[in-house]
Amino acid sequence: MDMPSFLFYIMTFVILAAASSVVLLRNPIHSALALAITMITLGFMYFGLEAYFIAGVQLIVYAGAVMVMFVMVLMLFDLKKEVGQVTKGTIGALMKVLCGMALSGIITWAIRYSSISTELKKPLQNPAEQMAGVKILAVQLFTKYVFAFELLGALLLIIAVGVVAVARSRGGTHARD
Numbered sequence: 734m735d736m737p738s739f740l741f742y743i744m745t746f747v748i749l750a751a752a753s754s755v756v757l758l759r760n761p762i763h764s765a766l767a768l769a770i771t772m773i774t775l776g777f778m779y780f781g782l783e784a785y786f787i788a789g790v791q792l793i794v795y796a797g798a799v800m801v802m803f804v805m806v807l808m809l810f811d812l813k814k815e816v817g818q819v820t821k822g823t824i825g826a827l828m829k830v831l832c833g834m835a836l837s838g839i840i841t842w843a844i845r846y847s848s849i850s851t852e853l854k855k856p857l858q859n860p861a862e863q864m865a866g867v868k869i870l871a872v873q874l875f876t877k878y879v880f881a882f883e884l885l886g887a888l889l890l891i892i893a894v895g896v897v898a899v900a901r902s903r904g905g906t907h908a909r910d
Contacts (some may be wrong), residue, residue, distance in 0.1 A: 736781030772796040
């Protein structure tokens with residue numbers, strides 16, 4: 734069952750608005766929230782396009798783990814002081830717009846004249862074979878590499894505790910009064 738076109742366009746608009754907000758908002762926490770909205774909506778779009786594994790990875794890894802890490806990094810800074818140091822000027826704004834336009838042009842040129850555009854037009858040969866790859870990945874991850882998988886989870890927990898400890902000692906948002 735295909736996703737209805739109007740739902741696709743609504744999610745596309747939400748993604749573009751939230752992604753633009755990531756760059757345009759001055760408060761880093763608000764930018765992180767806009768990035769989370771972008772990632773969650775993109776995950777739902779993958780789900781609507783019947784790419785269930787990619788949707789799950791998008792929601793769990795990017796919208797979950799990566800966003801937690803971004804917020805932990807933001808905890809290291811005194812946000813009121815950092816936001817106050819942002820300069821406001823027309824030259825800086827003009828440079829941002831010019832750099833954005835140049836980057837957009839380079840990306841458009843690279844996609845147009847590369848093999849990506851021809852590869853995207855080819856239909857999938859056998860989508861069922863690709864699902865077998867996901868099953869193989871899961872079996873390998875939870876049997877042969879289960880120790881590394883658990884070790885990675887413990888490492889992420891240690892990093893989270895370390896970030897909170899450093900933020901408290903440096904006077905970040907969780908500093909003790």
